[in-house]
Amino acid sequence: MEKTLGLHILADLYGVDFEKIDHVEDVRALLEGAVKYAGLSKLSSHFHQFHPHGATGVILLEESHISIHTWPEHGYAAIDVYTCGGKEKTFKAMEYILKVLKPKRVDEKVAERGVVPVNEATTNIEKIELETV
């Protein structure tokens, strides 16, 4: 038997309003909002303002990460939502981002990350992890 450890959505958003993705504080609020909406668990968040335009940032999660890089001069934002917290949370986080940014077009790819065998040894490790939560 096998299981998949993570789900990774890569989304290229086109036709996004310049003002929505130019300032780091808006971009930070967007990702923080997505994490909250999806019920993901934040470890830490890190953002940077570029000049003259655009911002970049990542939130490290218990479940992996969510990141954004923006080129407002092209109306473009690159979003990654990569989580190991179940598919539902991954799609909810992306749904929130799309609702806020309202891109005219989205190019979305979904990748399964980490297909590993389920054997007795890994089952035991998972049990230990659950007990320590």
Added chain:
Amino acid sequence: MEKTLGLHILADLYGVDFEKIDHVEDVRALLEGAVKYAGLSKLSSHFHQFHPHGATGVILLEESHISIHTWPEHGYAAIDVYTCGGKEKTFKAMEYILKVLKPKRVDEKVAERGVVPVNEATTNIEKIELETV
């Protein structure tokens, strides 16, 4: 005319030695080494130790980001190298990581991120950016 803003390599590494990916300081040194080897420009780096096993981390770059999430109990590491600094740097960073971790098997996907039209307006913006460097 069109141009592609970024190149993103997603690599799933299997059969990695437990000890190489269990401790956050080794994982940090790995990504810092990859950034240096590839000639990428670090903005900031952020790492976290999981218990009982594994680590997670990201380095934000002028050129986007490089991240790692490890499951040493599965001999598995998920690597993302996403850069806008030219294809050569992207592949060099991944080359470094594979040399250090020596996985038995790699599942690698390459995605082009952000295909935008090249017009006079964007050309002017790029000129301005170059002048401010």
